[in-house]
Amino acid sequence: MKKVKVALLGIGTVGGGVWEILHTNREEILKNCGYEIEVEKILVKDVTKKRNTDIPQHLFTSNIEDILNNKEIEMVVEVMGGIEPAKEYILRSIKEGKHIVTANKALLANHGEEIMKTAREEGVKVYYEASVGGGIPIIHAMKESLGGNKIQEVKGILNGTTNYILTKMTQEKVDFPTVLKEAQDKGYAEADPTADVEGFDAAHKLTILSSLAFGISTKFHEVHREGISKITPIDIEYAKELGYVIKLLAIGKEKEGVIELRVHPTFVPKYHPLASVNDSFNAVFVKGNAVGELMFYGRGAGDLPTGSAVVGDMMAILKAQGNVAVEVLDNYSVEKIVKPISETEAEYYVRLIVKDKPGVLGKIASLFGESNVSLSSVIQKGEGDPSVSLVFLTHYAKEGNVQEAIKKIIAIEEVVELANLIPVENGQKVKEV
Amino acid sequence: MKKVKVALLGIGTVGGGVWEILHTNREEILKNCGYEIEVEKILVKDVTKKRNTDIPQHLFTSNIEDILNNKEIEMVVEVMGGIEPAKEYILRSIKEGKHIVTANKALLANHGEEIMKTAREEGVKVYYEASVGGGIPIIHAMKESLGGNKIQEVKGILNGTTNYILTKMTQEKVDFPTVLKEAQDKGYAEADPTADVEGFDAAHKLTILSSLAFGISTKFHEVHREGISKITPIDIEYAKELGYVIKLLAIGKEKEGVIELRVHPTFVPKYHPLASVNDSFNAVFVKGNAVGELMFYGRGAGDLPTGSAVVGDMMAILKAQGNVAVEVLDNYSVEKIVKPISETEAEYYVRLIVKDKPGVLGKIASLFGESNVSLSSVIQKGEGDPSVSLVFLTHYAKEGNVQEAIKKIIAIEEVVELANLIPVENGQKVKEV
Incomplete structure (x- = not known):
């Protein structure tokens, strides 16, 4: 396992996100880029300021020279924003042979060419995914x-x-x-x-x-x-x-x-x-x-989305350096099990064809209830016809329970058939199990 | 300028797209990956089949050995589809030390692990962006x-x-x-x-x-x-x-x-x-x-979108090999000019506040016409009030012409002010200039 030391310039919203991702997703990062990333120094204006974080105090410095002169720091992550002193610090870091990851759109839009030219001359990389669209790659x-x-x-x-x-x-x-x-x-x-x-x-x-x-x-x-x-x-x-x-x-x-x-x-x-x-x-x-x-x-913004882009850039630089071929489809360590469809939870759309007789709705609703499936909507169409569509939308339920209920429901005399059963994919109001 | 020789297995929809992109976008590809990509051989079932393309006849072969035994071919692009013989050809190419780009989802879903394991053992790359979502990266x-x-x-x-x-x-x-x-x-x-x-x-x-x-x-x-x-x-x-x-x-x-x-x-x-x-x-x-x-x-499909993903993979393999640092923001050869906003063409939304008097609409429409701005919709609201909103949607027009018309329009006595002028971004029915 290889290790790389990095410095953060700034620890505001984006810097905080980077710190959190480096720690929460340590395992994924190691697996995907082959390096353990260690934050060695964090540049701040005031080291004595009270901060509501778990960051060890000894990482903070207000002196950029502590970072520039530290030969062990191979990468500088600029998340302080603004033109100066960010520009000066980046240019001096490049000249010390340190790679740069930056989220600074104002700096790049105004001085991108000077920074890239210097980086090319010094043979270091400058990556800036986080400068546009936050987490969007x-x-x-x-x-x-x-x-x-x-x-x-x-x-x-x-x-x-x-x-x-x-x-x-x-x-x-x-x-x-x-x-x-x-x-x-x-x-x-x-x-x-x-x-x-x-x-x-x-x-x-x-x-x-x-x-x-x-x-x-x-x-x-x-x-x-x-x-x-x-x-x-x-x-x-x-x-x-x-x-x-x-x-x-x-x-x-x-x-x-x-x-x-x-x-x-x-x-x-x-x-x-x-x-x-x-x-x-x-x-x-x-x-x-x-x-x-x-x-x-x-x-397009926020600590973790923007941090995701910054960390992705850090990993890309490391992979380009170490030529780590992280391949997929057979690169798994822990195996995971696939949940049977009966255990899947979703809301469901259920359409039944029923004979339009009094009491049929009550019978069906009771059978859903017996299988622990609760209903959020019912629509009945074509009143008066001998056979009508009866449509239900369920609350979150296990597919196995829904199937169990339907098996009993289609056995009722008044139910002609199950016309369709379709899961809803909500993506927002996911119930925690 | 470096050159690399590749072979295509198959020249159907996707293969045809790859061929077209390699030729149409030759310049972009060279600039972005540092290599000129040359198709050396194309595997087909029947070399005598009439094909409606500009591909030279001598590139076609029906014998896979012509590709496997050709040491100059460094990369094999599998766009034939199906499980066999695609699987055999890919595995044998890998064993000959050739990199692979494939669009074959059925093959990867069923035999991806065997292919990746073999590639890892032989130290070659297998890229497969085109296998999911066509051109979507x-x-x-x-x-x-x-x-x-x-x-x-x-x-x-x-x-x-x-x-x-x-x-x-x-x-x-x-x-x-x-x-x-x-x-x-x-x-x-x-x-x-x-x-x-x-x-x-x-x-x-x-x-x-x-x-x-x-x-x-x-x-x-x-x-x-x-x-x-x-x-x-x-x-x-x-x-x-x-x-x-x-x-x-x-x-x-x-x-x-x-x-x-x-x-x-x-x-x-x-x-x-x-x-x-x-x-x-x-x-x-x-x-x-x-x-x-x-x-x-x-x-998600189609010759050029899927071909775009295949060509992107070919370039990624070449960049990883040659360690070409293609950087941006200062990596431009030909400079391009920025069009002044007055020359921009769009449809425009124009909202005017006017005094509700007879004839005002006619006067305004004529002034648009004098400046070569034709109108697609007019909406008037608040009839009877002393001042009303008069809204126009124009056809495609030069912003300069629209501005010229508006200058004359706001000089009319009955026009109180220009409330807003907003371009439409259609993205579909773009008029060719």
């Missing part, structure tokens, strides 16, 4: 999987705060200042919301994506940028009437060597996959001349 | 970017044919046999549709995904499997009434070391991102303990 996909494509479009919902605000305005028909205030109170928006609300954050991310997509230099200052503060509930209503939703889109397109780069509120047709990306979710839509249309959807 | 994401996660769920719409059929049944309210027949006539479904319609294809793909997600051996024979042939328009109607759509989902979940593996028609709530995946599109939904919920959406 869009950077990796653009650099690797889509490398055989000419990318024609990259566009998306790249800022969670503004998407949250627009979603609330749409769903609750309240105006921008009211929702912004509420978002600030809940901590979803910053006290100074300019970077999010006026589209700077999305423009930083678009700068990075478009550099990758179209093979161009970073052009932050050429991105056309408008924020969402002028959007009113009236516009949202008209959009709805016309078949659209309003989203803050970041749009990059290339046609015959000419690029479009723009961030602005946009009418998105309701049928488009981007239209149903709500709340603080992010999504990136890519169009390549081979792959066609692709969309990546996920949490 | 889900395998790469699972192996690399999400390596720092404990994966809790992987589920998705993994078969395009059945999703096309269910979408048609939902939208046009026709029954399964009718839509299947139509799909067969159009070539969207096979003459023997069993593999798709009865869920075998989705189960193969779920086997591969779940092995990666949960670190288990391939368990194709333990996947619970039901097809869509029993679904009727009546069930689809009830689903709609209850707030659901019916999708053929492949579902893998892990909870405390116990796995669920099932493929069956499923009620998906309308608000869930999987619910709006229509036609032949595929989507994979992943839940990790750090990253949260992620979704990948794209074309």
Whole structure:
């Protein structure tokens, strides 16, 4: 088992997420990259500050030299944000031969070329998956999987705060200042919301994506940028009437060597996959001349999602170094058992064909109850016909119990047949067993 | 510039796509992986068969030994499908030290472990991005970017044919046999549709995904499997009434070391991102303990999308070999210009506040026309009030022209102000300039 020592610059939201993932998922990380990752130092402004964490005090330092001069530290993870001193620390770390993982979109959008050029000269890697779309692996996909494509479009919902605000305005028909205030109170928006609300954050991310997509230099200052503060509930209503939703889109397109780069509120047709990306979710839509249309959807911010991207980058650097061939399909240590379908729990849709006689519903409902299956909805159609459809939606139940109930139910004289039994896949209100 | 020689086993739909991408995107491939890829041999059943391609005749062979014995061929791309002889050819290629790229889900779901074990012993790579989700880079994401996660769920719409059929049944309210027949006539479904319609294809793909997600051996024979042939328009109607759509989902979940593996028609709530995946599109939904919920959406089949995944794998193998550090943000050769926003073309939503006087609509429409902006919709609200909203949706127009028109329009006495101007992002009916 190999070990690698790393330093974190900053231990805010993202840094805290990285720390937590490194510890909670220690086993997965070791298995998937072949290294045990040890945090050796954490750079903070004030080492005496009270912190609500399990991080040992001796890891903290307020002196960057403790990290730069430590030859054992092979990788520096910059999660402090802002242009300076992050830029200086990254450049000096590179010159010390340390690899870099960064989540800093503002820095890359403004000084990405200088950083990458220095890294190339020094032979170290700079990875930055977390700078765009939080946990969504869009950077990796653009650099690797889509490398055989000419990318024609990259566009998306790249800022969670503004998407949250627009979603609330749409769903609750309240105006921008009211929702912004509420978002600030809940901590979803910053006290100074300019970077999010006026589209700077999305423009930083678009700068990075478009550099990758179209093979161009970073052009932050050429991105056309408008924020969402002028959007009113009236516009949202008209959009709805016309078949659209309003989203803050970041749009990059290339046609015959000419690029479009723009961030602005946009009418998105309701049928488009981007239209149903709500709340603080992010999504990136890519169009390549081979792959066609692709969309990546996920949490664009937050400690663990962004931390997931940072840790993924750390592992990618280690794998590239050590040439660890982690292969699959036969690379398992602990074997796991597959649950029989009868033990599966879900809500179920049950459609029966029954003879329309008094009392049949009561009999069936009782039989469900006897097998511990409780019902959430009943629909009866075609009243008066000799045979009618009787539809049930169950609460969470074991498939085995549902099958047991149905076996008894179809034995009732008034029940003609089981027309269909289909599980519901909810994905949200999963009952803990 | 380095060169690498490869062989294709098969030149059907996917093989044809690979050939086309290697030639059309030659420049991108060279830039992104540092190698020129040359197809040296193509294995076919009958070399004399008339083919409607530009492939030189001397590349074809019907003798696998021509490929196995050619030491210059470093990589074998298996796109012939089926279990045998694909399995034998892959195993023998591996033993000759050749890397493998394959799109063969049935083979991997049934014999993945034997193939991976042999590859490990011989020190070659076997990549298989194209085996699940066509062009969607889900395998790469699972192996690399999400390596720092404990994966809790992987589920998705993994078969395009059945999703096309269910979408048609939902939208046009026709029954399964009718839509299947139509799909067969159009070539969207096979003459023997069993593999798709009865869920075998989705189960193969779920086997591969779940092995990666949960670190288990391939368990194709333990996947619970039901097809869509029993679904009727009546069930689809009830689903709609209850707030659901019916999708053929492949579902893998892990909870405390116990796995669920099932493929069956499923009620998906309308608000869930999987619910709006229509036609032949595929989507994979992943839940990790750090990253949260992620979704990948794209074309699950077809020559170029699947070819994109195959070519991406070929490049990944070459990059891992040559250790080519292709970096971005400063790795551009030809510079490209950014189009000014005034030259951008889109449809636009324009909301004006006007005094409700006769003739105002005509004046405004004429001014749009003078600037070459034609209108697709007009909505007027609040009739009778002194000031009313007048909303226009334009056809495709240059933003510069729209701005010019608006400048003249707001100068009219009856126009109080421009309340909002928002571009539409359609993504489908893009007018060619």
